[in-house]
Amino acid sequence: MTVTPTPRTTPELVAERARAVRRDVPQVAREIALAVRTRIPRYDAPGVRSVLDEAVATAIHRFLDAVDGAPHRDRGVEELFRSIGRSEARSGHSPSDLRAAVHIAISASWQFLRQSDTSATTDGPVRSGLADAVFAFADHLIAEADAGHAEGLQHRAEDPARARARLAEGLLGGADLTGLDTAAWTIPRVILVMVVELPGDERPDLSALARTSLIVRHGDRLVILTDAEQRDAVLEAVLQAGTGRIGLATATTRAMVPAAFRWSGRVLTLVQRGVIPEQRVVDAAHHLTQIWLHAEPTLRQSLVQELLAPLLAESPNSREILSETLLVWLETRDSAPAIAAQLGIHPQTVRYRWKRINELFGDALREPEFIVQITMILKASVPLWKAGDQSDFERFQTAAGA
Numbered sequence: 001m002t003v004t005p006t007p008r009t010t011p012e013l014v015a016e017r018a019r020a021v022r023r024d025v026p027q028v029a030r031e032i033a034l035a036v037r038t039r040i041p042r043y044d045a046p047g048v049r050s051v052l053d054e055a056v057a058t059a060i061h062r063f064l065d066a067v068d069g070a071p072h073r074d075r076g077v078e079e080l081f082r083s084i085g086r087s088e089a090r091s092g093h094s095p096s097d098l099r100a101a102v103h104i105a106i107s108a109s110w111q112f113l114r115q116s117d118t119s120a121t122t123d124g125p126v127r128s129g130l131a132d133a134v135f136a137f138a139d140h141l142i143a144e145a146d147a148g149h150a151e152g153l154q155h156r157a158e159d160p161a162r163a164r165a166r167l168a169e170g171l172l173g174g175a176d177l178t179g180l181d182t183a184a185w186t187i188p189r190v191i192l193v194m195v196v197e198l199p200g201d202e203r204p205d206l207s208a209l210a211r212t213s214l215i216v217r218h219g220d221r222l223v224i225l226t227d228a229e230q231r232d233a234v235l236e237a238v239l240q241a242g243t244g245r246i247g248l249a250t251a252t253t254r255a256m257v258p259a260a261f262r263w264s265g266r267v268l269t270l271v272q273r274g275v276i277p278e279q280r281v282v283d284a285a286h287h288l289t290q291i292w293l294h295a296e297p298t299l300r301q302s303l304v305q306e307l308l309a310p311l312l313a314e315s316p317n318s319r320e321i322l323s324e325t326l327l328v329w330l331e332t333r334d335s336a337p338a339i340a341a342q343l344g345i346h347p348q349t350v351r352y353r354w355k356r357i358n359e360l361f362g363d364a365l366r367e368p369e370f371i372v373q374i375t376m377i378l379k380a381s382v383p384l385w386k387a388g389d390q391s392d393f394e395r396f397q398t399a400a401g402a
Contacts, residue, residue: 024112025064029057032108036101043101047176051087055080056105063109063137081141082148089152090163092183098145106138168214168225174258185214188227191251192234195264196222197244204241209234221268223261235281245271249284260284266291274387275380293380303377304392305399307370310360312396319393320385322360325353327382330375 033056037044043052062077088098110131155163163181170180171191198204198220206215206222213226213234222243226234228250238246247268249260263284270276275294276287284291293300304312311323328339336354340347357365364370381392 025057025060028109028112029053029060031112032056032060032105035108036104039104040097040101042097045178047178051084051178052101055084059105059137059141060109063134066133066137077141078144081144082151085145085148085150086152086155087148087179088145089149090155090179090181090183091177092181095146095149098149099142102138102141102145106134110134164214165216168216168223171214171225171254171257172216172223172261174255185225187254188229190228191254191257191260192224192226192228192231193249193251193257193260193264194222194224194226194234194238195247195261195268196224196238197246197268198222199242199244204238204243206238206241209237221265223264225257239280245280245282247271247282247284263288263291266294270294273384273389275383289379290383293376300377300380301392301395303373304381305396307374307377308381308392309396312393313400314360316393318356322353322357323378323382323385325350326357327375327378329354330371330378 030053033049033053036052036056037049042048058077058080084098085095088095163184167177167180167182167184169175170177171187172193195218203217203222206224209215209224209226212230213224215222215224217223224234224238231248235246235248245268247264247266249263249267251257251260267276267282267284267287267290270287270290271278271282275290276282308323311319311326314322325339325343328334328342332339332342334342336347336350340350343350385392
């Protein structure tokens with residue numbers, strides 16, 4: 001007796017087709033992502049590319065889960081597309097590009113489904129069933145992305161100050177700005193970074209300035225990001241607000257902002273330590289050598305012990321006058337009378353000191369590499385010694401005693 005097989009239903013055939021193409025997902029996902037990036041170049045940025053790749057692969061697997069007739073795990077695709085929508089809103093983009101990306105992806109997916117199987121399983125009702133599922137899924141993703149975009153717009157409207165603070169932190173940290181509200185502040189071509197000391201626990205009123213600049217607090221300091229073309233006006237506003245010292249540096253590109261932030265803070269520290277003369281406004285551009293020389297304090301200390309040992313062994317008074325005289329000679333290579341005029345002493349005193357310097361360092365003063373090294377070390381160290389920092393001498397005495 002011949003048993004006639006029960007005809008499979010259209011949903012069963014659709015599910016079978018979905019399971020058959022699952023092994024091709026990685027390759028298909030790459031092709032779809034490439035198609036989207038080609039049509040929408042903004043999505044080819046490094047930070048966006050990884051998000052796009054994840055979204056495409058996750059969406060394909062989630063679609064196949066939905067139509068293959070088997071239980072599926074939650075792949076979080078809805079929240080992923082909502083998150084992308086929120087990110088687009090925070091970045092000031094309309095939802096049109098994201099919608100277009102979904103349509104490009106769906107079109108490429110449908111083309112793949114049609115071309116990957118020429119058998120009868122994709123004819124008639126099966127093809128229609130697949131098409132209905134594909135385009136219904138596209139509508140679902142677009143709805144989720146639109147909902148996320150609306151949430152992002154609402155968040156921007158309710159908390160613009162937080163969005164600006166996050167943007168400031170992203171710029172200062174050199175982070176990828178994807179997902180941040182770049183519409184919260186028009187990033188200028190050249191950015192001026194100010195680090196401002198605060199008097200006590202007070203916070204000066206800079207609310208008027210906050211409308212055109214980004215202002216965030218870092219410990220006991222304020223950090224201000226503003227348009228470098230508005231330098232004078234912004235600086236005057238900060239000074240009038242009654243702040244303490246102001247360190248500033250200019251970033252000619254967005255990538256330079258973290259460095260400008262470090263330099264602005266470092267010059268203030270160097271003023272506190274006496275390396276840079278006391279002043280209310282400290283422009284890092286005028287002190288780049290000292291910033292560089294003090295970037296690695298431990299290295300400076302080690303080189304002082306290695307190169308300046310003869311000088312450190314002198315008495316405190318001898319150490320001070322010999323190091324000052326040697327540094328002036330290294331920087332100017334002037335005659336004894338010229339050096340004497342600069343130091344306000346008699347030329348014969350300079351000659352006496354120079355004789356002692358030669359006794360301490362000998363032939364090393366004729367070695368170019370030693371001259372370069374000792375010049376940099378003295379430039380970094382003499383201001384510290386004059387400001388009362390005795391740590392180099394104490395370290396030398398401890399080592400000598402040991």
